[in-house]
Amino acid sequence: MKKYSIEKPETEWKEQLSEEQFRVLRKKGTEAPHTGKYNMHFEDGEYFCAGCGEKLFDSEAKFDSGCGWPSFDKALDGKIEYVQDKSFGMIRTEILCANCGGHLGHVFDDGPTETGQRYCVNSASINFNK
Numbered sequence: 790m791k792k793y794s795i796e797k798p799e800t801e802w803k804e805q806l807s808e809e810q811f812r813v814l815r816k817k818g819t820e821a822p823h824t825g826k827y828n829m830h831f832e833d834g835e836y837f838c839a840g841c842g843e844k845l846f847d848s849e850a851k852f853d854s855g856c857g858w859p860s861f862d863k864a865l866d867g868k869i870e871y872v873q874d875k876s877f878g879m880i881r882t883e884i885l886c887a888n889c890g891g892h893l894g895h896v897f898d899d900g901p902t903e904t905g906q907r908y909c910v911n912s913a914s915i916n917f918n919k
């Protein structure tokens with residue numbers, strides 16, 4: 790099992806995170822589409838892991854994919870861990886915060902920009918700063 794820079798007991802994560810953040814970040818949950826506060830959010834700034842505060846994405850990478858979740862065409866170098874996910878009868882690439890192992894969402898190779906990537910991220914897993 791991988792070791793992360795920030796590791797905490799489940800009880801500590803539960804105290805720190807909201808119920809929804811805990812469900813998404815620590816239990817690999819997914820918020821309902823079109824419900825997250827950052828889905829249609831396009832202010833200039835930076836997006837951070839809601840679990841540990843690590844900077845993950847810049848607003849320049851965000852775009853409206855129409856999928857119902859915040860979408861980015863690239864992450865900051867070294868900030869994301871990529872894990873094959875075979876749940877629900879699919880093969881996908883799960884994205885985790887490389888600092889704390891928090892579940893962020895999945896990345897797909899169907900993005901519309903030159904990167905060809907669509908990082909599909911749960912709003913509950915991130916925070917934004919201008």
